[in-house]
Amino acid sequence: MNHHPTSAPGARGTVSTHSVFGAPCWVSLTSRDLEATQDFYRAVLGWKWLRGALGDHFRTALVGGVPVAGIAAVASMWQMAVAWTPYFAVPSADEAASRTRERGGTVAVGPISLPPGRAALLADRDGATFGVWEGELIGNWEAWRQAAPAFIRLHTRDAFDSAIFYGEILDWATDRPGCCEVHYEAGEVVLRSRGDVVARIVSGALEAAPDPTIRPHWQIHFAVADVTACARAAEKHGGSVLMEGAREAVLRDPDGAQFTVTSHRQR
Template identity: 80%
Template sequence: MNHDSTTGGAPRGEDVVSTHSVFGAPCWVSLTSRDLQATQEFYTAVLGWRWRTAKLGEHFRIALAGGVPVAGIAAVASMWQMAVAWTPYFAVRDADVAVSRVRERGGTAAVGPLSFPPGRAALLADRDGATFGIWQGDLVTNWEAWRQAAPTFARLHTRDAFDAAMFYGEILDWATGEPGCCEVEYDGGEVLLRSEGDVVARIDSGAVEAAPDPSVRPHWQIHFTVTEVPACARAAEKHGGSVLREDGEREAILRDADGAQFTVTARGVCC
């Protein structure tokens, strides 16, 4: 098995710019897929994305929103018997240190760290089984442009938000006071992650570790900003996906034709 492919389109050295000023925040998202062509058609219809080839090979594509690279797609789910899912990647200073911290705290290092010049990536799982990635190095595009172009934020549904915040905070250097680190805010039963004042991630309690429904198990949910939520929901249904929940024009939880779950949030709606 070629483990390079299992990172699902982690950022590589294509039109890179420095992102060393941001640490601990989501900096990229990737999707594993069974059918690359079908996946491209679905997300073009639902999110209006365009596509370009990736240097990783014919099974990989880079998604573009308004010309900005926003996600990596890897058609490796069937080949490597991987789950079809969206995965967030978090910027770190040192991938080796982050992976060691994950293992020390009961998490799992599934893949890596692997070298993807000009950086390194690893695919990990927290101690409740939620999958996430880390990235050390430059990105495909400017971090702020990336975040505003499509992914608004990532939300972790887990058993205990405060326990999870401690785990991720120790891995990703949250609230350390160091330049570029993220700040943590406790808001009732939620934990908010802020970067330069903006909410870039949330952690919610309530997921069940052994739930039969994958949407109830601990997992990271990716939110994408869109202009019209109902139009995205109808496009998802028309192109083989489904709507799991729809909150009027504000937000909808969708599932693509492969089964990967994601959320669309109306532009201007607070995360």
């Protein structure tokens, strides 16, 4: 297979998944209409766009000159759902894919070679989609982490079971130097990388199964200065507001992809 599932994180740089692993390292969006998607996120999040080396169907979003996300206009072409997907850094994409299969998950695409690395699109046992990336990361991984997203959150049926699943695939809470730490805080499983919160896993109410009609998924939280302004811009440009509070809002773009904007103060 010569194509890849989404706009991948690899770029010229010195940081690789052999020194940073188990943590989110990129987020990407599948889209049906590249121009419309760019216009929407430019209006809502203020992103600027860079045409990548991967072809006309791919773009990279920039915040303050820092690459923060990728868009791949392949949803219709490859019969894929429109959705935001997080990618985790791994030493070996092939090993991560094998571990996923062994633990009851699904390998949707890959692993495939994408110089300077390898990628795979996977799904956990409950159907939540995620990716893994092996190889060089974007030029400044720390700058990406500070620019956006604020963090990612897995909404699932059983947070503890999911934490074990991902931990075994991504080497969380192991004795390997640089691995992610897993804690239980305020009713959520919290993943920390180098002291910073980079992911959360929640199973709804404590000791109770969440609404079974809600499909398990990873939700991307983007840090913004003005949540209300983002919500109004989303409505104005063809999107919708699913939930809105003073410091956080859940939005949907015109294609149907769901994401969250979070106040910088909540990071």
